[in-house]
Amino acid sequence: MAAQSLYRKWRSQTFAELVGQEHVVQTLRNAIAEDRVGHAYLFTGPRGVGKTTMARLLAKAVNCLHPDRSARPCGVCELCVAIAEGRAVDVIEMDAASHTSVEDAREIIERVQFRPSVARMKVYIIDETHMLSTAAFNALLKTLEEPPDHALFILATTEVHKVPATILSRCQRFTFVRHSVAAMAAHLRRIAAAEGITLAEGVPEAIARAATGSMRDALGILEQLASFVEGPITLQQVQSLLGMTAAAEIDALVTALLSADVTAALRAVYAVVQQGADVRQFTRDLVERLRAVMLLKATNDRTLLDVGDDEVAQLSRWAAQADMATLVHWMKLFSQLDAQLRTTPYGQLPLEVAVVEALLTPVPAAQSTVPPSFVTRANPQPVRPPVTREAGIAVSAASTPEVHSPAKSTLPPENLEPPHGSVSSLADSPSLESAIPPAESTSLSAVPLAADPPPPLPAAWAASRQARSPADPTVARAADADMSVLEQVEATWEEIKRDVRPRSPTVQALLNSARPYDVEGNTIVLLVTSSFHKQRLEEPKNRSIIEEVLRRRLGKPYAVRCTIEEKSVEPTDLRSKIREARKDEFVRAALNIFDAHIVDIEPLEPE
Structure with a gap:
């Protein structure tokens, strides 16, 4: 005879023996003591948390022979023993997974009308209720709403979202939680x-x-x-x-991450693989440990952590050392690996790449936008227009005709500059065109913003502008076009990586540690985290895959080059200045509204 499983042998026989689910136990105990038991209950929650056990305890409690209601179920009376041994004819357990049809529901409806043979109440326990068919649910509706006085229905399910709302509304619902x-x-x-x-x-x-x-x-x-x-x-x-991983390897990896030690981090991953452990489970354990550090750092509340007392001290040390933004970045990075590790043919490579990326890639942060001073230039002709220079950014557009103001002939050119931070270009407007006649060689900057002429420029600013030679518009136009392509690649980078995956999952994994950084003519520059990634991505077969995907995305061929050196944050040359300027929301708005491009960047007015 087969031995009885431990979970069957040690199934709780009384409410006092039940582990956890105190909120359900207390409610049902009160209902039994006050003789206010409902006619239908719905127990929901994950597997193995006590739903069926609670259903049997409730069946015992309503039929227990103990004289004290508050002591039911006693677990020793005749009916309690019969229900525990599964030989009580008035307690019917039905597995909805194998009894899904409407005929099964009709059989319940027919039999529920007969009074119980021995027990006080006839109890129907329907497990995996969500497996019932729609017709079966509909057939049970009336019976669940108004069952006979001697009948009690207990439904149990792990997927309550599949149970119709009409059934839910007829039951008292209890949600079971996972055990700590x-x-x-x-x-x-x-x-x-x-x-x-x-x-x-x-x-x-x-x-x-x-x-x-x-x-x-x-x-x-x-x-x-x-x-x-x-x-x-x-x-x-x-x-x-x-196939579990020892806590030592998880601790070693977390310590290496917090210490920014790439070598130690990769050694921890290697040790896990050498043990033959499940890399996916190791990654889940790592995310759970990082989550515990985040919760402790954010709240300093130990009750939120489902860990032993021996681990709290270590978590406290990590929380004091860690940065909140970095922890969030790491959790997002590692939590996305589960699907990759399940399907990748390259073993632990996605985890190794993620570890390197976590340590060598800066944490994404919101960039503050400081609106610079800029001017726009309107010209409807396809030829290169003359450029009006103002404090900030000169933008050449092809959307509105130029207008002329009579005030231009009476005021010195220096006094026609707008004050710092103003925008001297206006959108195309019929009323403006009819009010101000066009001229051959004039600028919108010549339109006065007030009746009185603006104040003259500061001497220091005027001197710096006279000493500065204007930028070559051809060079500026090329740089601006490059930055426009860069923005397009950045906006579709995730889609580009997804397009690469069918051609080579390895290249896609490598691209997770790269990002678009610059465009130089017909070459797209990728910033990578290490020389290893640079060498692999620039291999001819890998580079050709990326270039083919980019050609399909951008409509023209582009070469790919990788770099591991990030340029200085402070822009010095014209290309860098144009690149920084295009990040400003006001500049982008001007470029979109006027279909414009940047032709020069001038120094701001000194304070």
């Missing part, structure tokens, strides 16, 4: 002691973490270990059997 690591570890110790199983220090916690809140899974793992191991069960045996 501490509660599961304590329960495992009690069962192991009763079964004569010796557990080394840390084994119950390791089993509880592997079970992810499911008590049934935890007891199944314990039973498997008891069959696998002779003598005391050690932590190493648990890790070997379940």
Whole structure:
């Protein structure tokens, strides 16, 4: 005869024996003591958290023979024992996964009309309720709404979103939560002691973490270990059997990340692989550990952490050392690896790339936008227009005709400059064209902004402008066009990487550590995190894949070059200045409105 499984053998027989779900236990106990038990209940929650066990306890409680209602179920009376052994004819358990049809529902409806044979109430426990067909649900509606006085329905499901709202509204709903690591570890110790199983220090916690809140899974793992191991069960045996990673490797990797030690971080990943552990599970454990550090740093509340007391000290040290933005960046980075590690043919490569990227790529941060002073230049002709220079950025557009102001002939040219920070170009306007006649060689900057002429320029600014030679508009136009292509590549970078994946998953993984950085004519420059990525991406076969995807995206061929040296943040040459200027939201608005391009950048007015 087959031995009984631990989770069946140690199924709770009374409310006092039940582990966790205190909110459900207290509510049902009060209902039983006050004789206010409902006619239909719905138990929802993940697998292995006690839904079916609670349903059987409720079936016992409504039929228990103990005279004290508050002590029900007693677990020792005749009916309690019969229900526990599964031989009570008035407690019917039905698996909806194998009884999905409307005929099964009709059979319940027909039988529920008959009074119970022995017990006080007839109880129907329908497990995996979401598997019932729509017709079966509809057939049960009336019976669930107004069942006979002697009938009680208990529905259990792991996927409550699949249960129709008409069913939900007719039931009292209880949501079951996952068990905590501490509660599961304590329960495992009690069962192991009763079964004569010796557990080394840390084994119950390791089993509880592997079970992810499911008590049934935890007891199944314990039973498997008891069959696998002779003598005391050690932590190493648990890790070997379940493919788990030792906490030492996770701690080593977190410490290396916080210390920005790439070598130590990659060695930790290598050690995990050498153990034959599941890299996906290791990555999940790493994300969970980083989450614990984030919660402790953000709240300093230990009650939010589902960890043992021995781990809190280490987490506190990490929290003091870590930066919140960096922690969030790392969690986003590593939490996205699960699907890649499941499908990649390259083993631990995605994790190694992510580790290097986490340490060598700067944390994304919001860039503050300081609107500079700029002017626009209007010219409807396709030929290069003359450029009016103002404080800030000169923008040449092809959208509106130039206008002329009579004030230009009476005021010196120096006094026609607008004050610092003003915009001297106006959009195309019919009323403006009719009010001000056009002239051959004039500028919108010649239109006075007020009746009185603006004040003269400061002497220092005027001197600096006279000493400065104007930029070559051809060079500026080329730089502006390059930056426009760069913005297009940046905006579609994620889509470009997705297009690369069908051609080569390896190249896509390498591109996760690269980003568009510059455009030089017909060459797109990628900024990578290390010389390793630069060498691999510039291999002819890999580079040709990227260039083909870019050609399809941009409509013309572009070469690809990689660099690991980021330029100075402070722009010095014209290309860098144009690149920084295009990041400003006001400049982008002007470029879009006037279909313009930047032709020069001039120094701001000194304070």
